[in-house]
Structures are given as C-alpha cells and as structure tokens.
Amino acid sequence: xxxxxxxxxxxxxxFSFQVKACAELDAPFTGAVCAALIRALDGExxxxxxxxxxxxxxxxxxxxxxxxxxxxxxxxxxxVPALAGLYAQAGAAPDPAALDAAVAEAxxxxxxxxADYVGRAVQTNEVMRSSALAPGYLATHAVHxxxxxxxxxxxxxxxxLAWDRYRYSFGGASWGRPESPLHLVPRWEGPPxxxxxxxxxxxxxxxxxxxxxxxxxxxxxxxxxxxxxQAERLGRFDAAAGLAARSGIRVEKIxxxxxxxxxxxxxxxxxxxxxxxxxxxxxxSPETREAFRRALESAGARADARSPLGWLRLEPNPETxxxxxxxxxxxxxxxxxxxxAHPHGAWVRWEGLAP
Ligand SMILES: C[S@@+](CC[C@H](N)C(=O)[O-])C[C@H]1O[C@@H](n2cnc3c(N)ncnc32)[C@H](O)[C@@H]1O
Numbered sequence: 001x002x003x004x005x006x007x008x009x010x011x012x013x014x015f016s017f018q019v020k021a022c023a024e025l026d027a028p029f030t031g032a033v034c035a036a037l038i039r040a041l042d043g044e045x046x047x048x049x050x051x052x053x054x055x056x057x058x059x060x061x062x063x064x065x066x067x068x069x070x071x072x073x074x075x076x077x078x079x080v081p082a083l084a085g086l087y088a089q090a091g092a093a094p095d096p097a098a099l100d101a102a103v104a105e106a107x108x109x110x111x112x113x114x115a116d117y118v119g120r121a122v123q124t125n126e127v128m129r130s131s132a133l134a135p136g137y138l139a140t141h142a143v144h145x146x147x148x149x150x151x152x153x154x155x156x157x158x159x160x161l162a163w164d165r166y167r168y169s170f171g172g173a174s175w176g177r178p179e180s181p182l183h184l185v186p187r188w189e190g191p192p193x194x195x196x197x198x199x200x201x202x203x204x205x206x207x208x209x210x211x212x213x214x215x216x217x218x219x220x221x222x223x224x225x226x227x228x229x230q231a232e233r234l235g236r237f238d239a240a241a242g243l244a245a246r247s248g249i250r251v252e253k254i255x256x257x258x259x260x261x262x263x264x265x266x267x268x269x270x271x272x273x274x275x276x277x278x279x280x281x282x283x284x285s286p287e288t289r290e291a292f293r294r295a296l297e298s299a300g301a302r303a304d305a306r307s308p309l310g311w312l313r314l315e316p317n318p319e320t321x322x323x324x325x326x327x328x329x330x331x332x333x334x335x336x337x338x339x340x341a342h343p344h345g346a347w348v349r350w351e352g353l354a355p
Contacts, residue, residue: 066117134168165177212250
C-alpha cells in the first residue's frame with residue numbers, strides 16, 4: 001500500500017508537470033485530459049490501478065502521455081462515443097465531469113489497449129523538423145554539389161528521410177516539390193538558405209523501433225501521440241504519412257552504431273553522404289555513441305572531394321538547451337552551427353555557412 005501511495009504521489013507530480021507543460025505549449029485540451037488523470041488517482045478505478053502497477057518513474061517515462069495516447073487512439077476509433085464526442089471538440093475546453101466519466105469508461109472497457117500503450121515508450125515522428133533539416137541538407141549540398149546519400153539514424157517512421165519530397169517556404173524563399181501535399185512553412189529569421197538543385201540519389205534510415213506507416217494500426221498509433229487539439233500538426237502528419245506509405249520508405253530495425261559502421265564502411269564515389277538525426281542523441285547508450293563516433297571518424301578520415309561526408313543534426317545544446325542545427329563536413333572536419341530552431345521546427349533562426 002505504501003508503495004502504491006508513493007507511486008500515486010509520483011504520478012500526481014508527473015501529471016501536474018504535464019498539465020503545466022501543456023499550458024505553456026498552448027495545448028489546453030491535452031492539459032485537461034492530464035488533469036482528469038490526476039482526479040482519477042483519487043479513486044480506485046482502472047487508471048489508479050494502472051498507476052499502482054507502473055514500475056518506471058512516471059515523469060521520465062512520460063506516463064501521462066502514454067495514457068493520453070491510449071485515450072486519443074480510442075477516441076479516434078470511436079469505441080467510446082462519449083470520449084469520441086469530447087475529442088471531436090478538442091478545440092474547446094471539455095466539461096471536467098463529462099471527461100472524467102469518459103476517461104473512466106474507456107479505461108474500464110479497453111484494458112488491453114491501455115496495457116499496450118502503458119507498456120511502450122511514446123514515439124513520435126515530427127515532420128516539421130524537416131523545416132530545420134532541409135536547409136541543412138541544402139547548405140551541405142551548396143559546399144559539395146553532388147547527388148546526396150542520406151543516412152538518418154533514429155528515423156522513427158522515416159518522415160524526415162523524405163525531406164526532399166515536401167514543399168518549403170523559408171521566409172520569402174521557396175524550395176521543393178510544388179505539387180507536394182505537404183507545405184512546410186517555419187517562421188523564418190535570417191537570410192534564406194542555399195536553394196540549389198539538390199537531389200537524393202539514395203536514402204536509408206534506422207531505428208530501434210521503426211514505425212511502418214503503411215500498416216493501418218501503426219499509423220493510428222503514431223497519430224494518437226500527436227496532441228488532439230493540434231489540428232495543423234495532425235494535418236501535417238496525415239499528409240506526410242500518406243506520402244511515406246505510398247513511396248514505400250522503410251526504416252530498418254537496427255541500432256544506430258551498427259547501422260553506421262555498416263553504411264560508412266566504404267566511401268561512395270560521386271555522392272555526398274550525409275548522416276542526419278533529430279532529437280536522437282540523448283537516447284543513445286554510451287556504447288552506441290562510441291560506435292557512432294568511431295564510424296564517423298574513420299569515414300571522415302577517408303572522405304575526399306569525390307566522396308565528401310556531412311554530419312547534420314538538430315539536437316539540444318547540452319549547455320544552453322537551445323536546439324541547434326549543426327553541420328560537420330569532411331574532408332576537413334569543420335563543425336559549424338547553421339541555425340537555432342524550435343524543437344519541432346516551428347521556427348528557424350538561420351545563421352548559415354558563414355564562419
Ligand atoms: C524522440 S524520437 C525522434 C524521432 C525522429 N528523429 C524525429 O525527429 O521525429 C527518438 C528516436 O530515436 C530512436 N532510437 C533510440 N535509440 C536508438 C538507437 N540506439 N538506434 C537507433 N534508433 C534509436 C527511438 O526509437 C526514436 O524513434
């Protein structure tokens with residue numbers, strides 16, 4: 001019982017933290033769902049039972065978002081009409097009593113769905129990050145104008161691996177496929193990026209848990225992690241997921257270190273190889289980071305003007321916590337900051353290649 005009480009208290013704190021985060025991120029509906037989850041901890045219903053049995057640290061494991069994912073999934077599937085009705089109005093604040101009842105009914109009627117969601121890490125693939133990565137690929141290509149070979153690690157469903165299939169507006173400048181159903185428009189500050197004729201000759205991605213958006217259930221799961229009130233994000237997800245499913249982009253299930261050791265073993269003459277990632281580095285184990293470093297270093301040492309290598313990433317700076325787009329280029333191994341960006345790519349403050 002003491003243990004259960006401790007777990008409930010830890011969950012209460014973690015869910016409260018998420019309520020605050022939702023307020024800061026302008027997500028009032030998801031905040032209201034998290035508040036309903038806190039109220040559920042006062043009772044002895046299914047949500048309280050799930051929390052009592054959850055063995056990980058609820059904040060670090062984002063338990064509230066695992067539960068929100070299950071609820072969004074069930075709402076979209078329409079299994080609990082009261083819940084579906086509330087989610088259909090996700091732009092408005094839900095009635096707390098109606099929400100509490102709908103959450104309790106969903107958890108009571110669909111324990112398997114909840115067990116499945118609670119047992120897995122929240123996994124998203126934010127396609128808007130291409131707004132920050134695409135100009136990085138273009139800058140890399142401006143230095144070495146060769147066909148690109150894009151190698152993305154932690155690629156999730158591969159949405160950012162298809163960065164060249166979208167249309168972009170970078171401030172007043174445009175780049176990409178005019179016919180693309182996905183038009184990415186970050187708030188852009190600074191000069192435009194290089195807008196060269198970059199083409200992708202080859203692409204490959206890896207992830208420890210790749211999502212296959214060609215599979216209806218996996219697609220519904222991936223979609224359920226997008227917050228219900230974020231209509232624009234949901235629209236972008238649908239457009240990108242439709243493209244990914246049609247184009248047959250596949251992400252290989254393999255550790256990033258092993259993937260890079262294999263893919264970088266030999267230089268590709270006449271191609272610009274770019275290793276890319278966004279919001280992945282913090283999740284890599286020390287062993288994987290070491291294998292990653294070794295693979296990059298030895299490939300960098302072999303790189304020449306006919307087979308250059310770039311390392312492009314959108315990751316938080318560990319000291320300032322700013323999300324930075326950085327590029328290291330070989331031959332030479334010069335590392336530059338290209339931009340500071342919003343963690344999801346909503347805005348980009350472009351600095352470019354200037355030293
Ligand atoms: C926060 S997500 C970011 C996904 C995607 N890059 C994006 O920006 O939307 C981190 C991803 O890294 C993957 N990942 C974690 N450790 C990994 C590893 N050792 N090798 C490959 N992928 C890994 C996770 O499975 C997850 O899909």
